[in-house]
Amino acid sequence: MEKLSYERPIINKLNTGLMNKFGTRVDNTPVTHIDGVPVKKLIADFGSPCFVISERTIRETYRNAVRAFSTRYPKVQFAWSYKTNYLNAVCNVFHSEGSWAEVVSYFEYEKAMGNGVPGDKIIFNGPDKTARDLKIAVQNNSLIHIDHFDELYLLAEILKEESQKARVAIRVNMDTGVYPMWDRFGFNYENGTAWSAINKIMANSQMEMTGIHCHIGTYMMSTSSYAVATSKLCDLLKNIQQVHNVTLEYIDLGGGFATANTLRGSYLQGADVIPTIDDYAEVITSTILNYGFRPEQLPTLFLETGRALIDDAGYLLGSVIALKRLSDGRRATILDFGINILFTAFWYDHKVSPAQNFTSQSEDMVLYGPLCMNIDVVRENINLPLLNRGDHVVVHRVGAYNMTQWMQFIQMRPKVVMIDMQGMPHLIRNNESLQTITAHERMPDHLAQFNL
Amino acid sequence: MNINKNIAISESGFLFNPSTGDSFSTNPIGKEIITLIKEEQTLQQIVNQIHLKYAVDQDTFEKDLADFLYILKINHILKEDE
Numbered sequence: 282m283e284k285l286s287y288e289r290p291i292i293n294k295l296n297t298g299l300m301n302k303f304g305t306r307v308d309n310t311p312v313t314h315i316d317g318v319p320v321k322k323l324i325a326d327f328g329s330p331c332f333v334i335s336e337r338t339i340r341e342t343y344r345n346a347v348r349a350f351s352t353r354y355p356k357v358q359f360a361w362s363y364k365t366n367y368l369n370a371v372c373n374v375f376h377s378e379g380s381w382a383e384v385v386s387y388f389e390y391e392k393a394m395g396n397g398v399p400g401d402k403i404i405f406n407g408p409d410k411t412a413r414d415l416k417i418a419v420q421n422n423s424l425i426h427i428d429h430f431d432e433l434y435l436l437a438e439i440l441k442e443e444s445q446k447a448r449v450a451i452r453v454n455m456d457t458g459v460y461p462m463w464d465r466f467g468f469n470y471e472n473g474t475a476w477s478a479i480n481k482i483m484a485n486s487q488m489e490m491t492g493i494h495c496h497i498g499t500y501m502m503s504t505s506s507y508a509v510a511t512s513k514l515c516d517l518l519k520n521i522q523q524v525h526n527v528t529l530e531y532i533d534l535g536g537g538f539a540t541a542n543t544l545r546g547s548y549l550q551g552a553d554v555i556p557t558i559d560d561y562a563e564v565i566t567s568t569i570l571n572y573g574f575r576p577e578q579l580p581t582l583f584l585e586t587g588r589a590l591i592d593d594a595g596y597l598l599g600s601v602i603a604l605k606r607l608s609d610g611r612r613a614t615i616l617d618f619g620i621n622i623l624f625t626a627f628w629y630d631h632k633v634s635p636a637q638n639f640t641s642q643s644e645d646m647v648l649y650g651p652l653c654m655n656i657d658v659v660r661e662n663i664n665l666p667l668l669n670r671g672d673h674v675v676v677h678r679v680g681a682y683n684m685t686q687w688m689q690f691i692q693m694r695p696k697v698v699m700i701d702m703q704g705m706p707h708l709i710r711n712n713e714s715l716q717t718i719t720a721h722e723r724m725p726d727h728l729a730q731f732n733l
Numbered sequence: 734m735n736i737n738k739n740i741a742i743s744e745s746g747f748l749f750n751p752s753t754g755d756s757f758s759t760n761p762i763g764k765e766i767i768t769l770i771k772e773e774q775t776l777q778q779i780v781n782q783i784h785l786k787y788a789v790d791q792d793t794f795e796k797d798l799a800d801f802l803y804i805l806k807i808n809h810i811l812k813e814d815e
Contacts, residue, residue, distance in 0.1 A: 287789035289797040290763035292748070292804055295756045606800060610807050642760050669793075
């Protein structure tokens with residue numbers, strides 16, 4: 282006689298009077314495939330855990346963003362934010378779509394150059410640019426976004442020995458009505474330091490002021506703050522025209538657009554509360570268009586959107602290591618990935634889906650990673666179908682920051698795979714090995730031998 | 734061990750404890766295990782019966798059973814022998 286299929290016994294306490302109008306279960310179907318490739322096969326071929334990036338989603342998301350802005354405004358240029366995800370294959374998808382590079386360190390600058398981005402299509406942001414970095418950026422005709430007066434004076438010093446001019450902009454911070462205000466980067470608008478920096482640049486014949494930049498924050502849920510920022514940048518542009526008789530080429534609104542990930546502690550799901558890319562585009566472009574520039578003086582609009590262009594394209598596949606009970610009876614599920622490679626679990630309640638068929642039963646649980654650290658929590662509280670040891674899970678929207686901020690702590694970083702437009706997986710970053718880590722270590726002779 | 738006498742169990746796996754007012758929902762195999770406990774089957778007999786009937790290895794079921802019994806106990810559904 283054939284045996285019946287097994288579901289482990291479960292009993293859930295029913296709570297009345299604690300109604301939740303949003304329900305508990307959010308998924309009714311498992312996520313068995315990504316872009317047509319079975320999750321099971323991806324894990325069999327590339328191991329567990331592993332990151333998977335959908336080239337199709339990147340391109341679709343990027344094209345949608347370009348459409349949102351370029352149908353509203355005549356001159357738009359995106360620059361890929363390297364810090365969000367600087368895997369070369371990812372960068373090259375954006376570059377092949379026409380995106381420039383936006384870097385915040387010389388490490389990223391070298392990466393962009395290595396990827397074949399022309400120097401004059403690299404925007405160099407960030408507070409840490411050495412004399413060498415600035416010199417190379419000047420020689421490559423890159424757009425140097427000056428962050429502070431020390432950098433401005435250093436650049437002026439360097440330019441005394443250079444024959445060519447530097448193309449520069451300043452980063453401006455400002456009050457956009459969102460608090461805490463991001464005022465640690467760039468020159469402040471309200472207290473006049475931004476204007477003072479502009480005057481110093483205008484007085485230097487070797488600096489060619491080409492634009493003006495701001496980056497007002499991250500995961501910005503308010504479009505009105507972009508209206509304020511755009512308006513203040515336009516004010517500066519207009520003042521520069523009037524006072525210095527110079528028309529700047531561009532304004533750069535930086536990044537900061539939110540994604541559908543749900544912020545920790547948020548009552549509503551991220552997808553229900555964030556503005557769409559069209560909402561951002563409408564506010565920014567209409568502010569510029571209505572500001573009063575003559576058509577031939579309209580600045581190019583630069584955007585350094587990172588998170589909103591890559592988050593949805595990234596998945597993290599993993600497996601259940603063990604199930605256990607906590608002291609209060611709560612279910613704890615231990616996964617083979619934790620905050621070591623899913624850094625964004627600190628910020629988000631990531632959506633997690635089982636990757637195999639499941640029954641109608643579900644249970645509340647906490648999802649832990651494999652690290653021997655109390656803070657290694659993937660989800661504090663989540664209701665999922667019954668998971669068993671060896672089951673696979675898919676974490677959604679992990680494309681931004683995880684593959685740049687991940688840490689090598691007690692485990693090696695895993696493989697990263699990109700599924701191309703034809704549904705073919707490609708390894709784009711190999712997993713680390715013990716050799717990867719120890720290759721950089723050196724052993725003093727007197728410690729090489731010991732007897733135990 | 735036995736199920737507390739005042740626990741009411743419906744055919745669909747709904748449990749009610751009148752002394753605390755708590756209610757619970759269990760899946761079919763959970764209800765089957767509770768029924769076997771009420772019939773005073775030993776743990777080994779329960780393991781054997783479930784193993785014969787369902788596609789599960791004994792080790793896995795033993796772990797799951799121990800976990801299930803723990804939850805029954807902390808919810809005052811199961812009482813240990815005196």
